Amino acid sequence: MGKRRRMEKRYRYISLLSDIEGMKNAIGEMRGMFFPKQPVLNQDARMDTAGTVLDEEWFIRTLTDKIAHHPESGMEYPFYDEPIFDPPLVGFVRGNDLIFDQFKEIIGPHHFTPWEIMKWQAEKNGVAPPDAKDISVVSFVMPITRNTRTDNAAAVDWPSERWAQTRLLGEILSQTIVGEIVADLMDKGILAVSPDVTPKFNKKRYPKVGWASPWSHRHIAYAAGLGTFGMQDFLITEKGCAHRLGSFVVNLKLKPNRQRPEDIHAYCLHYQGQKCLKCAKRCPVNAITAENAHNKETCYQKVAQSLKYCNKNYHIFIYGCGLCATGVPCESGIPESIQRSMESKPSGKK
Ligand code: SF4
Numbered sequence: 001m002g003k004r005r006r007m008e009k010r011y012r013y014i015s016l017l018s019d020i021e022g023m024k025n026a027i028g029e030m031r032g033m034f035f036p037k038q039p040v041l042n043q044d045a046r047m048d049t050a051g052t053v054l055d056e057e058w059f060i061r062t063l064t065d066k067i068a069h070h071p072e073s074g075m076e077y078p079f080y081d082e083p084i085f086d087p088p089l090v091g092f093v094r095g096n097d098l099i100f101d102q103f104k105e106i107i108g109p110h111h112f113t114p115w116e117i118m119k120w121q122a123e124k125n126g127v128a129p130p131d132a133k134d135i136s137v138v139s140f141v142m143p144i145t146r147n148t149r150t151d152n153a154a155a156v157d158w159p160s161e162r163w164a165q166t167r168l169l170g171e172i173l174s175q176t177i178v179g180e181i182v183a184d185l186m187d188k189g190i191l192a193v194s195p196d197v198t199p200k201f202n203k204k205r206y207p208k209v210g211w212a213s214p215w216s217h218r219h220i221a222y223a224a225g226l227g228t229f230g231m232q233d234f235l236i237t238e239k240g241c242a243h244r245l246g247s248f249v250v251n252l253k254l255k256p257n258r259q260r261p262e263d264i265h266a267y268c269l270h271y272q273g274q275k276c277l278k279c280a281k282r283c284p285v286n287a288i289t290a291e292n293a294h295n296k297e298t299c300y301q302k303v304a305q306s307l308k309y310c311n312k313n314y315h316i317f318i319y320g321c322g323l324c325a326t327g328v329p330c331e332s333g334i335p336e337s338i339q340r341s342m343e344s345k346p347s348g349k350k
């Protein structure tokens with residue numbers, strides 16, 4: 001049974017103080033604290049993977065199974081046991097892909113390459129870091145369910161309760177299942193690391209990009225060919241932009257399974273010269289405009305204020321918004337007119 005299951009039949013009292021996992025999650029995300037102990041590499045098992053073939057299919061199967069059936073995979077009261085997510089999309093990108101050097105320039109030098117974070121894990125375990133060509137990043141998209149999307153699409157100022165729960169429980173689920181996979185691989189003698197639950201992870205304001213973390217699941221998912229960016233900076237995938245993302249690094253050569261569009265805005269109607277800006281109309285604080293795209297600072301201020309609202313009304317410790325990811329043409333898929341034009345070009349998305 002998951003650790004939050006005890007709230008099965010009621011809201012928690014004095015939620016500002018009693019939602020301990022929520023508080024830990026929020027502080028961890030901002031400050032790189034309260035993460036579980038890193039698993040230790042089982043060096044005796046280095047050549048032995050107990051007969052399991054750890055290929056792309058294994059990762060897709062394992063993630064899909066855990067997202068559907070893990071004890072932490074259900075919503076809380078009053079939506080007890082509804083699923084948090086639909087089945088995931090999973091993609092792979094090799095550690096020596098040149099895009100990671102570009103991220104150093106686009107996002108900033110603080111953003112880790114897969115090799116840098118793997119080096120940290122290798123040194124912690126007293127082994128030599130593997131070559132960048134021998135490591136891969138596994139990236140996954142967890143699409144938000146129709147119930148939650150529908151609720152949030154009806155919201156006009158603050159996130160719906162299902163959305164707020166998804167933001168918190170989905171993050172806990174994601175960190176838990178990645179932690180289990182990483183621990184399993186380390187036990188099999190394969191170096192692996194989940195960058196966003198290491199002490200290296202904390203969010204800061206950076207000159208070029210404003211609030212940012214040293215490991216962006218969103219950019220990693222783009223690198224793995226899982227989607228492209230919209231006006232609101234969310235990643236538009238074949239399951240839309242209403243989702244949570246995760247990623248981790250493994251010392252295995254996994255084959256990329258999706259073609260990455262060169263145009264980082266390939267699936268956004270506005271950027272492709274078509275009428276839209278529905279996300280801008282959905283934003284209660286005008287953080288999205290045709291002239292300046294997404295103003296991260298204005299957005300951040302609104303999202304930070306939502307903590308009080310969610311706590312008071314939904315009895316959990318979480319912030320969020322996502323109004324611009326729901327009630328929009330890219331909510332649950334690539335907009336239809338863009339799909340049609342991709343289908344007419346044989347070199348488009350796989
Ligand atoms: S709502 Fe329209 S303009 Fe905004 S990200 Fe989606 S497709 Fe682009």
Ligand code: SF4
Nearest residue numbers: 283299321322323324
């Ligand atoms: S997430 Fe940010 S940009 Fe999107 S609607 Fe909310 S405040 Fe506006």
